[in-house]
Amino acid sequence: xxxxxxxxxxxxxxxxxxxxxxxxxxxxxxxxxxxxxxxxxxxxxxxxxxxxxxxxxxxxxxxxxxxxxxxxxxxxxxxxxxxxxxxxxxxxxxxxxxxxxxxxxxxxxxxxxxxxxxxxxxxxxxxxxxxxxxxxxxxxxxxxxxxxxxxxxxxxxxxxxxxxxxxxxxxxxxxxxxxxxxxxxxxxxxxxxxxxxxxxxxxxxxxxxxxxxxxxxxxxxxxxxxxxxxxxxxxxxxxxxxxxxxxxxxxxxxxxxxxxxxxxxxxxxxxxxxxxxxxxxxxx
Amino acid sequence: xxxxxxxxxxxxxxxxxxxxxxxxxxxxxxxxxxxxxxxxxxxxxxxxxxxxxxxxxxxxxxxxxxxxxxxxxxxxxxxxxxxxxxxxxxxxxxxxxxxxxxxxxxxxxxxxxxxxxxxxxxxxxxxxxxxxxxxxxxxxxxxxxxxxxxxxxxxxxxxx
Numbered sequence: 455x456x457x458x459x460x461x462x463x464x465x466x467x468x469x470x471x472x473x474x475x476x477x478x479x480x481x482x483x484x485x486x487x488x489x490x491x492x493x494x495x496x497x498x499x500x501x502x503x504x505x506x507x508x509x510x511x512x513x514x515x516x517x518x519x520x521x522x523x524x525x526x527x528x529x530x531x532x533x534x535x536x537x538x539x540x541x542x543x544x545x546x547x548x549x550x551x552x553x554x555x556x557x558x559x560x561x562x563x564x565x566x567x568x569x570x571x572x573x574x575x576x577x578x579x580x581x582x583x584x585x586x587x588x589x590x591x592x593x594x595x596x597x598x599x600x601x602x603x604x605x606x607x608x609x610x611x612x613x614x615x616x617x618x619x620x621x622x623x624x625x626x627x628x629x630x631x632x633x634x635x636x637x638x639x640x641x642x643x644x645x646x647x648x649x650x651x652x653x654x655x656x657x658x659x660x661x662x663x664x665x666x667x668x669x670x671x672x673x674x675x676x677x678x679x680x681x682x683x684x685x686x687x688x689x690x691x692x693x694x695x696x697x698x699x700x701x702x703x704x705x706x707x708x709x710x711x712x713x714x715x716x717x718x719x720x721x722x723x724x725x726x727x728x729x730x731x732x733x734x735x736x737x738x
Numbered sequence: 739x740x741x742x743x744x745x746x747x748x749x750x751x752x753x754x755x756x757x758x759x760x761x762x763x764x765x766x767x768x769x770x771x772x773x774x775x776x777x778x779x780x781x782x783x784x785x786x787x788x789x790x791x792x793x794x795x796x797x798x799x800x801x802x803x804x805x806x807x808x809x810x811x812x813x814x815x816x817x818x819x820x821x822x823x824x825x826x827x828x829x830x831x832x833x834x835x836x837x838x839x840x841x842x843x844x845x846x847x848x849x850x851x852x853x854x855x856x857x858x859x860x861x862x863x864x865x866x867x868x869x870x871x872x873x874x875x876x877x878x879x880x881x882x883x884x885x886x887x888x889x890x891x892x893x894x895x896x897x898x
Contacts, residue, residue, distance in 0.1 A: 500746075511830065540751050540791050603770075617768045681746055696809040697793055698822035698835050712837040718885065718892045719819060719839050726840075729816025730789055735752035 455641040456585050459576040460633075461565050463640055464653070470570030476657075477566055480664040487667025488676060494668070497677060505684055513692030524686040532682035541734065544602055550594025551626070552675075557587030558630065585637065591630040595623060622670035625663035632656035739798040740780035741787060743772050747794030754786035754795060788814035788821070804832075814840065819892070839892055841885065 461473060492498045516524075531537040536552065539545035561584040569576035600613055616624070636652040643649060667673055688695050701708045703723045709716040715723070741763070743754075748771040754763040755772065762776045763786050772795070774780055787795045799810045807828030814821045823836040858869055885891065 538749065538792075540749070611767075619768050619770065694824075695793075695811075696824060696826055697811045698813050698824035698837070700813070700815075701820070701822065701837055703818055703820065708837070714838050715820065718841075723819060725817050726819035727817065730753060730757070731791070731816070733756075735756045 455638050456582050457578045458637075458641050459565050459569055459581045460584075460637040460640055461562070462569060462572045462574070462576065463645075465571045467645065470566070473566045473570065477563055480660070483665045484667055484672070487665070488673045490668045491673045501677075501680065501684070505687075508684070508688045508691070508693040508695065511693035511696070516687060516690045520690060521687070524690060525683060528679060528683045528686060533679050538678075538682065540731075541602075544598075547594045547598045547602055550590045551598065552594075554587045554590030554592070554594060554630065555626065557583050558591060558633070559587075561587060585634065588630040588634045588637075591626065592634070595627040595630065599623060599627065618669060619671065621662070621666050622672050625659050625666060625670070628659035629656065629663050632659055739800060740777035740782065741774050741795050741797050742777075743774070744794045744796065745769070745771050747792045748772050748790075749792055749794075751791065753789045753791060757785045757789045759783060759785060784812060788812055816840065841892065 461470075464473070536545050536548045539548060561580050565576050565580055565584065568574070569580070603613075632652050632655040636649060636656050639646065639649040639652055663670075663672070685695075689700075692699070701712075703715060703719065704721060709721065750765055750770045750772060752765060752772070755765060757763075760776075760779050760781065762774055762779050763772055764775045765771070766773050772786075782797055784797065787797060793811070793813065797810065799808055803810070804825060804827060809824075809826045809828075811824050812821065819840050821838055821840050823834075825834045825836075826832070855870065862869070
């Protein structure tokens with residue numbers, strides 16, 4: 455199962471051009487859904503208005519080189535390692551889900567476009583990665599669904615209480631789950647009725663996932679990095695979204711300006727401990 | 739005026755839910771972000787504003803504090819042991835930064851041991867004052883209490 459390309463066996467019943475067309479259609483649906491989402495929620499308008507306001511309040515100009523540096527740090531920190539999550543469990547679950555999804559999506563596209571038929575066998579690493587991605591997605595996603603989802607763990611609501619906000623995670627989970635079951639059925643039993651049923655469920659879930667961008671939170675993967683980058687810019691240009699500056703407590707300038715700090719805390723104050731962060735929030 | 743949440747900043751961690759003394763900060767069941775369920779019951783204690791690790795909670799301040807439309811934002815950094823405020827008027831011309839050591843007791847230690855207190859006497863129950871009021875608000879002991887007047891110094895862990 456782990457070393458066989460499930461799409462090449464499928465090419466016996468579905469032409470590879472149809473599979474490739476489906477992938478292109480899904481990409482177009484994601485682009486269209488994201489644009490509609492931006493128009494409907496006015497998120498882009500809000501984002502640029504907010505950015506313009508921040509620029510008006512800026513205390514210094516951020517150079518192009520600095521902006522590149524901030525973009526790199528956003529990629530390394532917020533995007534690649536999901537650093538915005540304070541809760542390490544949420545962060546780990548998000549990383550598993552995110553990397554699982556990326557690996558699954560990319561290997562699917564490579565296998566369908568590069569190795570669509572049994573005559574063009576895919577390197578063993580590709581199907582292995584495809585299955586690993588789906589398993590990672592399931593691990594992170596089910597962990598989130600049954601344990602971490604805020605109102606499930608905090609407010610005691612049952613896991614089967616569904617909201618429209620769950621469309622994204624549920625379609626994501628069902629896509630990965632049905633993909634794994636379909637691949638298993640195909641490698642163990644061949645083209646049976648059950649294989650077809652699970653393939654149909656896999657396609658249905660992935661169509662809902664990519665076609666439901668307008669109603670789901672799929673597009674957060676495009677908005678969040680932009681928001682994280684903008685937040686770093688506001689820190690660099692001193693506008694800070696009207697937040698107070700971050701002071702270095704051992705700086706003599708700070709001592710001169712705020713004499714209470716050296717008087718009560720000394721000239722080089724120690725770390726005072728985690729404070730409220732010592733306890734994880736329990737929502738009660 | 740009550741607190742409100744910047745939805746794009748909130749990540750639904752729930753620190754505000756835990757700390758709100760009025761229990762009015764809740765997590766929205768659909769959006770999974772915090773919101774103030776009963777703004778009229780918010781007494782602007784700023785607990786949630788200071789507790790939010792994302793600085794996602796803000797308050798629209800009253801006009802008795804600064805002309806309407808101003809911004810008052812706070813950053814309570816417990817690891818550094820300081821609290822920083824920034825007050826900005828709506829025309830942007832007045833923009834003040836303040837920084838001071840945190841002088842409250844550490845998290846979880848300021849819980850009064852009411853069980854150890856003597857029960858209120860009949861006279862106390864008939865009085866207009868609240869339980870132990872003159873003693874607790876220390877109106878009965880003369881001048882304002884300061885760290886210096888009490889011979890205290892801030893120690894690691896934000897306490898004295």
